[in-house]
Amino acid sequence: MDLREWMTLHVRHKDAYAKALKSVAQEGERTVFTFKDHVLTGYALDELRIPAGIGGKTLIVTLHNEANVKRLLSDWGAFCAHKDLTVIFANPARNEKWVVKPRLHEDISEGNIEPGIRAMAEGVTRV
Numbered sequence: 363m364d365l366r367e368w369m370t371l372h373v374r375h376k377d378a379y380a381k382a383l384k385s386v387a388q389e390g391e392r393t394v395f396t397f398k399d400h401v402l403t404g405y406a407l408d409e410l411r412i413p414a415g416i417g418g419k420t421l422i423v424t425l426h427n428e429a430n431v432k433r434l435l436s437d438w439g440a441f442c443a444h445k446d447l448t449v450i451f452a453n454p455a456r457n458e459k460w461v462v463k464p465r466l467h468e469d470i471s472e473g474n475i476e477p478g479i480r481a482m483a484e485g486v487t488r489v
Contacts, residue, residue: 365406366393368454369423373404409433410449412440419446425489426451426460434462435476442468451486458486 363371370386373395377383382398391413393404404421405413410430413422424430430451434441441447441464452459460482467475 363454365408365423365425365452365454368452368457369393369404369406369421369450372423372450372452372459373402373421412437412444416444416447420444421448421450423450423452426453426458426483426486427489431479431483434464435479438464438468438475451483453487453489455489456487460486 366388370393373386374383377397383395384398385394385396387394387396391405391407393406395402395404400419402419402421403416404423405416406423407413408425410422410424410433434449441449445465447464449462449464450459451462462479462482467478471478
Protein backbone atom coordinates (compact mmCIF):
# COMPACT_ATOMS: atom_id res chain seq x y z
CA MET A 363 0.00 0.00 0.00
CA ASP A 364 1.42 3.39 -0.91
CA LEU A 365 1.42 6.41 1.42
CA ARG A 366 -1.46 8.20 -0.29
CA GLU A 367 -3.70 5.15 0.01
CA TRP A 368 -2.61 4.65 3.63
CA MET A 369 -3.36 8.32 4.41
CA THR A 370 -6.83 8.10 2.86
CA LEU A 371 -7.66 4.94 4.80
CA HIS A 372 -6.36 6.55 8.00
CA VAL A 373 -8.56 9.64 7.58
CA ARG A 374 -11.61 7.51 6.70
CA HIS A 375 -11.00 5.29 9.73
CA LYS A 376 -10.71 8.32 12.05
CA ASP A 377 -14.09 9.47 10.70
CA ALA A 378 -15.82 6.10 11.05
CA TYR A 379 -17.89 7.19 14.05
CA ALA A 380 -18.54 10.87 13.25
CA LYS A 381 -19.33 10.24 9.57
CA ALA A 382 -18.50 13.88 8.80
CA LEU A 383 -16.34 13.18 5.73
CA LYS A 384 -18.24 14.29 2.64
CA SER A 385 -15.69 13.86 -0.15
CA VAL A 386 -12.10 13.02 -1.04
CA ALA A 387 -10.45 14.59 -4.08
CA GLN A 388 -6.96 14.23 -5.54
CA GLU A 389 -5.48 17.53 -6.70
CA GLY A 390 -1.93 16.93 -7.88
CA GLU A 391 0.16 15.99 -4.86
CA ARG A 392 -2.65 17.07 -2.52
CA THR A 393 -5.56 15.04 -1.26
CA VAL A 394 -8.46 17.25 -0.17
CA PHE A 395 -10.74 15.79 2.49
CA THR A 396 -13.97 17.79 2.78
CA PHE A 397 -15.83 17.36 6.05
CA LYS A 398 -19.15 18.84 7.15
CA ASP A 399 -17.43 21.66 9.03
CA HIS A 400 -13.89 21.94 7.64
CA VAL A 401 -11.45 20.98 4.92
CA LEU A 402 -8.28 18.98 5.57
CA THR A 403 -5.52 19.05 2.97
CA GLY A 404 -3.32 15.96 3.03
CA TYR A 405 0.10 15.30 1.52
CA ALA A 406 1.69 11.85 1.27
CA LEU A 407 5.42 12.48 0.97
CA ASP A 408 8.18 9.86 0.92
CA GLU A 409 10.65 12.61 1.89
CA LEU A 410 9.43 15.03 4.55
CA ARG A 411 9.14 18.68 3.54
CA ILE A 412 6.72 21.53 3.91
CA PRO A 413 4.71 21.76 0.69
CA ALA A 414 4.46 25.18 -0.92
CA GLY A 415 1.41 27.23 -0.05
CA ILE A 416 0.04 25.18 2.83
CA GLY A 417 -2.50 26.75 5.13
CA GLY A 418 -5.48 25.73 7.21
CA LYS A 419 -5.83 22.21 8.53
CA THR A 420 -3.00 20.24 6.97
CA LEU A 421 -1.89 16.63 7.30
CA ILE A 422 1.50 15.40 6.10
CA VAL A 423 2.06 11.65 6.06
CA THR A 424 5.65 10.59 5.52
CA LEU A 425 7.69 7.42 5.79
CA HIS A 426 9.10 6.67 9.23
CA ASN A 427 12.85 6.67 8.62
CA GLU A 428 15.85 8.41 10.15
CA ALA A 429 16.21 10.94 7.33
CA ASN A 430 12.64 12.19 7.84
CA VAL A 431 13.03 12.37 11.63
CA LYS A 432 16.22 14.39 11.16
CA ARG A 433 14.44 16.70 8.70
CA LEU A 434 11.66 17.32 11.23
CA LEU A 435 14.20 18.21 13.91
CA SER A 436 16.39 20.37 11.66
CA ASP A 437 13.40 22.30 10.27
CA TRP A 438 11.42 22.30 13.52
CA GLY A 439 10.80 26.06 13.51
CA ALA A 440 9.37 25.97 9.99
CA PHE A 441 7.00 23.13 10.93
CA CYS A 442 5.92 24.98 14.09
CA ALA A 443 5.01 28.03 12.01
CA HIS A 444 1.90 26.19 10.77
CA LYS A 445 -0.73 26.22 13.51
CA ASP A 446 -2.96 23.43 12.22
CA LEU A 447 -0.27 21.07 10.91
CA THR A 448 -0.20 17.40 11.84
CA VAL A 449 2.66 15.14 10.73
CA ILE A 450 2.29 11.36 10.74
CA PHE A 451 5.36 9.16 10.41
CA ALA A 452 4.09 5.86 9.05
CA ASN A 453 5.26 2.37 8.27
CA PRO A 454 2.44 1.34 5.90
CA ALA A 455 3.68 -2.25 5.57
CA ARG A 456 3.15 -2.80 9.31
CA ASN A 457 0.29 -0.27 9.72
CA GLU A 458 2.27 1.53 12.41
CA LYS A 459 2.49 5.27 12.98
CA TRP A 460 3.39 8.04 15.34
CA VAL A 461 1.96 11.54 15.24
CA VAL A 462 3.34 14.97 16.00
CA LYS A 463 1.58 18.32 16.00
CA PRO A 464 4.59 20.64 15.90
CA ARG A 465 2.92 23.78 17.27
CA LEU A 466 1.29 21.86 20.13
CA HIS A 467 4.45 19.92 20.95
CA GLU A 468 6.49 23.14 20.89
CA ASP A 469 4.05 24.78 23.31
CA ILE A 470 4.30 21.94 25.84
CA SER A 471 8.01 21.16 25.46
CA GLU A 472 10.52 22.40 27.98
CA GLY A 473 12.85 23.89 25.40
CA ASN A 474 14.43 20.75 23.94
CA ILE A 475 12.09 18.88 21.63
CA GLU A 476 14.54 16.22 20.41
CA PRO A 477 14.28 13.73 23.33
CA GLY A 478 10.49 13.65 23.04
CA ILE A 479 10.56 13.25 19.26
CA ARG A 480 13.16 10.48 19.52
CA ALA A 481 11.08 8.69 22.19
CA MET A 482 7.97 8.71 19.99
CA ALA A 483 9.99 7.59 16.96
CA GLU A 484 11.46 4.60 18.80
CA GLY A 485 7.98 3.14 19.32
CA VAL A 486 7.44 2.45 15.61
CA THR A 487 9.35 0.15 13.27
CA ARG A 488 11.30 2.13 10.70
CA VAL A 489 10.77 1.65 6.98
